[in-house]
Amino acid sequence: xxxxxxxxxxxxxxxPRPVMVAIAGDSAAGKTTLTRGLVEALGPQRCASLCxxxxxxYDRVERRGLPxxxxxxxxxxxxxxxxxxxxxxxxxxxxxxxxxxxTGLLTRxxxxxxxxxxxxxxxxxxxxxxARACFDVTVFLDPAEDVRRAWKxxxxxxxxxxxxxxxxxxxxxxxxxxxxxxxxxxxxxxxVVRFAPIPVRDDPPGTPLSAELLLxxxxxxxxxxxxxxxxxxxxxxxxxxxKxxxxxDGRPVDTLHVHGYVPTEESRTLQKIIWAQLDEPGEVxxxxxxxxxxxxxxxxxxxxxxxxxxxxxxAGR
Amino acid sequence: xxxxxxxxxxxxxxxPRPVMVAIAGDSAAGKTTLTRGLVEALGPQRCASLCxxxxxxYDRVERRGLPxxxxxxxxxxxxxxxxxxxxxxxxxxxxxxxxxxxTGLLTRxxxxxxxxxxxxxxxxxxxxxxARACFDVTVFLDPAEDVRRAWKxxxxxxxxxxxxxxxxxxxxxxxxxxxxxxxxxxxxxxxVVRFAPIPVRDDPPGTPLSAELLLxxxxxxxxxxxxxxxxxxxxxxxxxxxKxxxxxDGRPVDTLHVHGYVPTEESRTLQKIIWAQLDEPGEVxxxxxxxxxxxxxxxxxxxxxxxxxxxxxxAGR
Numbered sequence: 025x026x027x028x029x030x031x032x033x034x035x036x037x038x039x040p041r042p043v044m045v046a047i048a049g050d051s052a053a054g055k056t057t058l059t060r061g062l063v064e065a066l067g068p069q070r071c072a073s074l075c076x077x078x079x080x081x082y083d084r085v086e087r088r089g090l091p092x093x094x095x096x097x098x099x100x101x102x103x104x105x106x107x108x109x110x111x112x113x114x115x116x117x118x119x120x121x122x123x124x125x126x127t128g129l130l131t132r133x134x135x136x137x138x139x140x141x142x143x144x145x146x147x148x149x150x151x152x153x154x155a156r157a158c159f160d161v162t163v164f165l166d167p168a169e170d171v172r173r174a175w176k177x178x179x180x181x182x183x184x185x186x187x188x189x190x191x192x193x194x195x196x197x198x199x200x201x202x203x204x205x206x207x208x209x210x211x212x213x214x215x216v217v218r219f220a221p222i223p224v225r226d227d228p229p230g231t232p233l234s235a236e237l238l239l240x241x242x243x244x245x246x247x248x249x250x251x252x253x254x255x256x257x258x259x260x261x262x263x264x265x266x267k268x269x270x271x272x273d274g275r276p277v278d279t280l281h282v283h284g285y286v287p288t289e290e291s292r293t294l295q296k297i298i299w300a301q302l303d304e305p306g307e308v309x310x311x312x313x314x315x316x317x318x319x320x321x322x323x324x325x326x327x328x329x330x331x332x333x334x335x336x337x338x339a340g341r
Numbered sequence: 342x343x344x345x346x347x348x349x350x351x352x353x354x355x356x357p358r359p360v361m362v363a364i365a366g367d368s369a370a371g372k373t374t375l376t377r378g379l380v381e382a383l384g385p386q387r388c389a390s391l392c393x394x395x396x397x398x399y400d401r402v403e404r405r406g407l408p409x410x411x412x413x414x415x416x417x418x419x420x421x422x423x424x425x426x427x428x429x430x431x432x433x434x435x436x437x438x439x440x441x442x443x444t445g446l447l448t449r450x451x452x453x454x455x456x457x458x459x460x461x462x463x464x465x466x467x468x469x470x471x472a473r474a475c476f477d478v479t480v481f482l483d484p485a486e487d488v489r490r491a492w493k494x495x496x497x498x499x500x501x502x503x504x505x506x507x508x509x510x511x512x513x514x515x516x517x518x519x520x521x522x523x524x525x526x527x528x529x530x531x532x533v534v535r536f537a538p539i540p541v542r543d544d545p546p547g548t549p550l551s552a553e554l555l556l557x558x559x560x561x562x563x564x565x566x567x568x569x570x571x572x573x574x575x576x577x578x579x580x581x582x583x584k585x586x587x588x589x590d591g592r593p594v595d596t597l598h599v600h601g602y603v604p605t606e607e608s609r610t611l612q613k614i615i616w617a618q619l620d621e622p623g624e625v626x627x628x629x630x631x632x633x634x635x636x637x638x639x640x641x642x643x644x645x646x647x648x649x650x651x652x653x654x655x656a657g658r
Binding site for chain 2: 081083101103104107111116117118119121129130131132133135
């Protein structure tokens with residue numbers, strides 16, 4: 025019952041312990057983009073992120089001879105990842121391994137000091153009970169598979185030195201491990217985020233993706249009806265709405281639909297209302313909603329990040 | 342009182358925990374030679390060693406601009422070293438950083454699995470109360486300074502790519518940090534080992550060094566009078582003798598003098614008697630007493646290692 029011991033240790037810890045947030049999901053599910061906006065919004069003094077894909081057991085050359093992909097637990101030091109999560113969750117620094125995605129080599133480890141808020145993203149942060157016991161808020165990114173494939177193709181050909189054919193072959197090779205080990209983490213998340221076009225609508229190409237958030241009652245979510253009540257009724261409802269539903273296992277759950285097709289200004293109005301409730305100084309941070317370095321934005325991403333900020337800040341209070 | 346918590350955790354640990362041995366001492370004090378013979382005698386299945394000099398915070402190039410040497414605590418991740426010692430001492434694996442002495446670079450970390458016996462050697466294993474709380478037996482290597490300088494000169498010019506002038510300059514540069522941070526660990530060791538010529542005798546050049554062992558009553562030492570009683574009286578006494586003395590701080594202590602000048606066969610006879618008391622299968626391991634790869638031997642080193650084996654095996658029972 026190491027997970028229970030960990031929960032007790034955190035509850036009783038005397039040294040300041042960080043708020044720990046997990047952002048899990050498959051390769052190119054948008055973890056880094058979501059994380060970056062949160063870290064910048066909270067500021068590097070208060071918040072740091074780490075990627076647990078650095079706990080790869082083998083480098084790229086060594087993996088070639090192996091019968092499994094990087095998405096298999098045996099391909100990762102998951103027990104060391106758990107150990108480091110426990111240390112960080114109880115306020116201790118770690119010397120984290122480093123995997124260089126550009127070269128495929130394992131390199132000099134880096135020291136990670138716990139901050140007030142720690143965002144842990146990667147393929148496996150929710151893999152085990154013990155790992156999950158280290159977090160205050162857990163998120164699983166579950167974009168529509170077509171969307172994820174397009175994102176992976178774009179990223180891996182642009183910045184990781186692969187050809188399109190290599191990326192597609194790798195997606196196929198990884199599929200069984202993804203189904204067996206990555207996607208099952210979805211059921212352990214407090215919040216599941218799905219970016220996708222809205223199927224029932226016939227929006228023109230180029231319409232921003234919408235976000236559907238599963239808000240499971242495993243944590244206390246903000247009162248969104250109060251937020252919506254502050255906006256003009258039509259505007260609020262166009263931007264997002266909350267719907268009672270059943271989870272895949274039949275449990276009751278709230279689903280929040282954040283629409284990509286609404287005018288930016290309407291979405292921004294709602295963002296300001298949510299931000300005002302967070303009791304943070306200043307305006308809505310510019311980093312929220314940013315997609316990569318190009319300056320392109322996604323308003324549903326910004327709203328998703330604002331809801332996560334609510335949880336992160338609440339957990340720290 | 343993290344050290345006390347650590348002692349309690351080890352006493353109550355439910356998973357099998359390794360016997361932990363510290364071998365501390367300055368650069369080129371003979372730590373690796375002493376360690377190698379012990380690991381080989383116990384066999385790699387039962388015993389592993391690790392060098393805590395791998396917890397360097399900076400690589401060789403980065404250290405050039407710093408106001409302190411590698412012998413300064415600020416030049417090392419000593420808190421991470423403590424953390425890893427605690428994990429190993431409670432039977433958990435660690436991902437240990439690696440410093441490559443040949444290139445001066447920090448490289449890919451390596452996984453260390455706890456074995457039945459763990460020998461931890463380096464500059465700082467006894468630096469803090471918490472680190473010391475992780476060990477069952479602690480040793481400090483304290484060779485005569487002339488001897489250590491000669492050893493360092495020979496090693497660093499042969500295998501670390503330095504010139505003699507560079508090594509001598511480095512010895513001088515390190516002296517203040519050695520006096521302030523490395524040598525004070527001597528007082529925390531259960532056993533202090535000093536290799537030196539015997540000053541009162543006029544042995545010819547080339548006579549093997551003798552060993553003087555301070556056996557502090559902080560652990561239970563073997564009954565050496567029983568060992569000596571089994572040897573021919575003259576032979577036993579020529580090879581080694583025990584003398585009651587006062588430690589540098591006035592506390593009573595046993596000193597064991599192991600003479601380098603006695604014929605090899607006499608020393609070997611005593612080694613067989615000590616070995617027989619250890620209840621291990623087979624003959625006295627060939628690795629004991631070996632000095633580096635040349636096949637040269639030191640009988641006082643072999644006897645020192647046999648005494649350490651006694652402690653290591655006793656601690657495991």
